Every structure is written in structure tokens, then in C-alpha cells.
Amino acid sequence: MKVQLREIFEAREALDRVLTQPMDFKAAYLMRRSARALVGELQDIENERIRLVEKHADDQTEEEQAQGAPRRVVVHLADFRKDFEEFLALEVELDAAAIPLECLQGLTLSPLDLVRLEKFLAPDSEGA
Helix, strand or coil: CEEEHHHHHHCHHHHHHHHCCCCCHHHHHHHHHHHHHHHHHHHHHHHHHHHHHHHHCCCCCHHHHHHCCCCCCCCCHHHHHHHHHHHHCCEEECCCCCECHHHHCCCCCCHHHHHHHHHHECCCCCCC
16 A cells, blocks of 8 residues: 555554554454554654764754763754655555454544544444
């Protein structure tokens, strides 16, 4: 399936909620198969975000460096956002099976979670 990286990035919290919910073995197996590619792409997105933070980060004081303070982007925030938005606009071919709706049965999700996951869900064969 062809998706923008933004769609995967925006689905990360809903996906985390689904993946941490108890489910029966069959649903868990199907979910794992479907989620494997999404989780891999999310890791790649996070790695690129970190790279962009390093690229645009403000200079640190010697004290901040000595303390191992995390890098921050304040001065060049507009450039960081521009680069990250361009990155998230990229389309990728996601080699993943659609998430079967049966995997979500019995889970408590918000309507927003479903909106964020919708692109990755298998069509409902019952037409609900």
C-alpha cells in the first residue's frame, strides 16, 4: 500500500494503544504481522527526526554538553519544521498486510484513533 510518512507518523499513538492491548492469540498474531512494517517505518521516521534535530540544534554551552543535556531546536525551528514536513510528505510503498478489523474487536479506541488507523485497516467484509 502506498502511504505518506505523515500518515504513519500520525498513527503512532493509536498504533501503540492497539499493540499494548491484550487480545486473543489469533488477533495478536494477525496484528503483529500487520504492524511489523508500520513499526519499522516509525523507527526510520524517528531516526530521521533525530538526525534533523542534530542538524538544526542550537549551540550548547560547555555546561550543557558536560551534563549530557538533550539537543534543542529553538533558533532554527522554522528550518527544522520545513525539513521535517518535507520528509513526512514523502510517499512510500508499505509492505504490510492491512490490519484485520477482528484485531480491534473488544478494544477501546477513540474515534480519533480510528481516523488515524483507517488507512491501515482492512475493509470490513460485512460492510459495517
